[in-house]
Amino acid sequence: MSGAPEPPTHGFQIPPLGQRILASGLRLVPLLVVLVGLPLAGLTFLGSHGISLPVSDLTVTGFGLAIAVLAAARSVVRPSRAYGPVSIAASATAFVYLLVLLTEASYHIAVPGSSVTISLNVARLIALLLLVPAFGIAAGVVTTIEDARHPMERLPYEYPA
Amino acid sequence: MASVLLPHFRRPPPLYRLALALRRVGLLVLVLILLGLALEAYSVSEVVRTMPSNSGFSSQFLPNGTFELAGSFHLPNGGFLPISDFRLHLRLLDEARAFLGESETGPLTLAPGSNTSIPIVVYLPFTAGSSVDSLLTVDQTLEVQVWANATYGYLFPAGIAIATNDSWGAPFANYAVTTTSAGAGVLAVQITYQNHAAFDEVGSLDFAVVASGGATCGTGSLAVNVPSQQSFQETQNVAIASGCDPTGGTVTASFLAPADVVVPLPTEATG
Numbered sequence: 001m002s003g004a005p006e007p008p009t010h011g012f013q014i015p016p017l018g019q020r021i022l023a024s025g026l027r028l029v030p031l032l033v034v035l036v037g038l039p040l041a042g043l044t045f046l047g048s049h050g051i052s053l054p055v056s057d058l059t060v061t062g063f064g065l066a067i068a069v070l071a072a073a074r075s076v077v078r079p080s081r082a083y084g085p086v087s088i089a090a091s092a093t094a095f096v097y098l099l100v101l102l103t104e105a106s107y108h109i110a111v112p113g114s115s116v117t118i119s120l121n122v123a124r125l126i127a128l129l130l131l132v133p134a135f136g137i138a139a140g141v142v143t144t145i146e147d148a149r150h151p152m153e154r155l156p157y158e159y160p161a
Numbered sequence: 162m163a164s165v166l167l168p169h170f171r172r173p174p175p176l177y178r179l180a181l182a183l184r185r186v187g188l189l190v191l192v193l194i195l196l197g198l199a200l201e202a203y204s205v206s207e208v209v210r211t212m213p214s215n216s217g218f219s220s221q222f223l224p225n226g227t228f229e230l231a232g233s234f235h236l237p238n239g240g241f242l243p244i245s246d247f248r249l250h251l252r253l254l255d256e257a258r259a260f261l262g263e264s265e266t267g268p269l270t271l272a273p274g275s276n277t278s279i280p281i282v283v284y285l286p287f288t289a290g291s292s293v294d295s296l297l298t299v300d301q302t303l304e305v306q307v308w309a310n311a312t313y314g315y316l317f318p319a320g321i322a323i324a325t326n327d328s329w330g331a332p333f334a335n336y337a338v339t340t341t342s343a344g345a346g347v348l349a350v351q352i353t354y355q356n357h358a359a360f361d362e363v364g365s366l367d368f369a370v371v372a373s374g375g376a377t378c379g380t381g382s383l384a385v386n387v388p389s390q391q392s393f394q395e396t397q398n399v400a401i402a403s404g405c406d407p408t409g410g411t412v413t414a415s416f417l418a419p420a421d422v423v424v425p426l427p428t429e430a431t432g
Contacts, residue, residue: 120318120320121319125316125317128194135190136183136187139181139184153176154173
């Protein structure tokens with residue numbers, strides 16, 4: 001595989017750039033399905049039954065696409081010093097996405113053809129979910145510091161020979 | 162060769178271990194949340210399978226000039242998570258969408274596997290000119306607004322609101338009083354109505370013929386024993402006090418039942 005020169009491998013084996021891009025590209029497919037495809041299908045399904053949620057297709061598509069691409073890019077740059085910042089960016093995007101959802105966490109759904117209205121508040125769930133990217137951001141910060149202080153220190157453990 | 166293999170057996174550096182631990186904790190939190198969600202979804206499906214029901218409403222007059230509507234909701238929680246902070250609100254509106262009365266129950270916690278019976282009581286006081294008065298004499302369609310709020314499994318505050326229409330049968334439907342002269346100093350007072358309520362009426366109708374100036378010209382009392390969905394029509398001759406002119410006056414009446422129940426009926430004009 002071609003690509004940029006790889007760092008010296010003292011006890012570790014970094015996959016070539018092309019292989020990493022291919023693997024990340026393959027990982028991108030299920031990410032797009034989970035983060036974009038399924039939510040859009042859910043919104044469309046509910047919309048076709050007269051139930052509209054306050055989340056727009058554009059929000060779901062935009063954030064889903066951004067998170068999936070950044071997560072894939074994270075894998076590509078994993079051996080480099082960009083891994084920490086890209087990890088932070090991916091987790092921060094997910095964090096902002098959840099914050100956007102949190103501002104519209106109360107759903108009032110009028111069941112079509114009846115006088116029934118259901119309201120659901122998912123704020124607590126989203127608040128809990130915020131912990132996940134928060135830990136991701138923290139991990140990214142630690143990795144960035146580690147890469148700055150001790151370049152390549154983690155590589156033997158990330159890519160054991 | 163030994164130097165190449167060495168890193169595999171060395172303890173990873175602290176920052177690497179910290180970053181790894183943070184990622185794993187984040188992943189663990191995600192897995193736990195997803196497991197919790199799956200658990201809640203399954204439990205909700207069990208709750209939905211055991212739908213709530215109501216026992217139907219009974220109605221009766223109370224001594225303090227109030228009408229009582231009472232019933233209960235049976236709320237089974239077939240899931241394995243508690244339903245906490247459960248509150249049930251009920252509001253009654255008349256046909257013109259004027260407020261009649263309301264009831265609020267809660268907060269309650271419905272334990273997993275329990276079947277809780279929640280009493281609902283709505284008191285409707287009869288006061289002159291109020292919307293509730295129309296319930297006595299006018300059959301109508303009432304709007305019943307019910308809404309419930311609860312938190313399921315500590316995580317999801319949810320609510321449901323239902324508006325339904327129920328037909329109301331008035332206990333003194335089409336209440337009317339007619340007066341005719343029955344000779345010198347005697348007024349024949351006829352009272353008619355239909356009991357469209359679900360309960361029987363046993364008691365008496367006490368009435369007074371009142372002159373336009375406010376003086377009472379005469380009084381009377383009719384025994385009442387009207388089963389549900391039956392009509393009442395009785396006439397009584399009332400001796401008019403000398404010097405009292407009922408022309409242009411009114412007939413005021415009240416339904417009196419055991420246990421000191423007094424229900425004031427609409428005032429009707431004489432003539």
